Amino acid sequence: MSSGMEIERKFLVHKQIGFKHLAASSSHIRQGYIRAEGATVRIRIRDDKGYLTIKGPSANGGMSRYEFEKEISLDEANHLMELCGPGQIDKTRYLVPVGKHVFEVDEFHGDNEGLVMAEVELQSEDEVYECPDFLGMEVTGDRRFYNSHLRKYPFFIWRTSLPEEYR
Numbered sequence: 001m002s003s004g005m006e007i008e009r010k011f012l013v014h015k016q017i018g019f020k021h022l023a024a025s026s027s028h029i030r031q032g033y034i035r036a037e038g039a040t041v042r043i044r045i046r047d048d049k050g051y052l053t054i055k056g057p058s059a060n061g062g063m064s065r066y067e068f069e070k071e072i073s074l075d076e077a078n079h080l081m082e083l084c085g086p087g088q089i090d091k092t093r094y095l096v097p098v099g100k101h102v103f104e105v106d107e108f109h110g111d112n113e114g115l116v117m118a119e120v121e122l123q124s125e126d127e128v129y130e131c132p133d134f135l136g137m138e139v140t141g142d143r144r145f146y147n148s149h150l151r152k153y154p155f156f157i158w159r160t161s162l163p164e165e166y167r
Contacts, residue, residue: 006055006067007125010145012136012166013116019105019134023094029106032084033148040148043080046093050077062141063125087111087151099130111154114167117145136166 013019020026031044040055050073056066072080081088090109095102101120108115117139120129139145144158159167 001068001070003068004066005064007064007122007127008119009063009122009138009140010117010119010142011138011140012162013105013118013134014136014165015116015167016165017134019096019118019132020094022096022098022132023105024097024102026092026094029091029093030081030088031147032081032088033151034080034083035085042148043077043084045074045077045081048074050074050080052077052080058141060125062143085151087154089147089151096132098132101129103132103135105134108150108155111156112150113156114159115150115155116166137163 027047029044029046031042034041034043036054038057040053042051042053042055044051044053049071051069052072053067053069055068058065089112091106091112092109094105094107096105096118097103101122103118103120105116105118118135122129143149144153
């Protein structure tokens with residue numbers, strides 16, 4: 001179980017620059033969202049484990065917010081998925097170590113096919129981190145790239161609004 005402030009920055013990934021060969025590991029993630037007022041309640045199945053996550057409202061341009069996460073049984077996660085609203089997120093997550101940090105690079109599937117994003121968790125909002133070559137445009141705080149938004153307004157609907165190298 002973990003809880004506390006989550007500080008992260010999000011970026012689009014340049015399609016022409018590879019990252020998979022740098023990954024230390026990868027996992028398949030499927031997640032859904034339960035309707036909640038003022039918070040995001042997420043149910044996630046990552047490979048063969050379940051998680052319940054509650055996130056508070058974003059602050060500081062979308063860079064920080066409170067997060068509570070608890071591992072739950074796979075059976076509980078599957079049952080809770082049935083309570084989730086329509087639209088699930090399906091993605092493969094690659095963990096890419098770069099300097100002192102690990103970038104989580106998500107390659108989306110289904111209605112969000114073609115979207116590849118990277119995020120790095122930080123200890124403070126002004127923490128310095130090494131930028132790998134595959135990082136592109138920063139999208140921290142851009143709600144279009146929140147997973148909870150992508151389930152309602154998938155990437156295939158608005159992908160043409162982005163520069164070609166990110167579609």
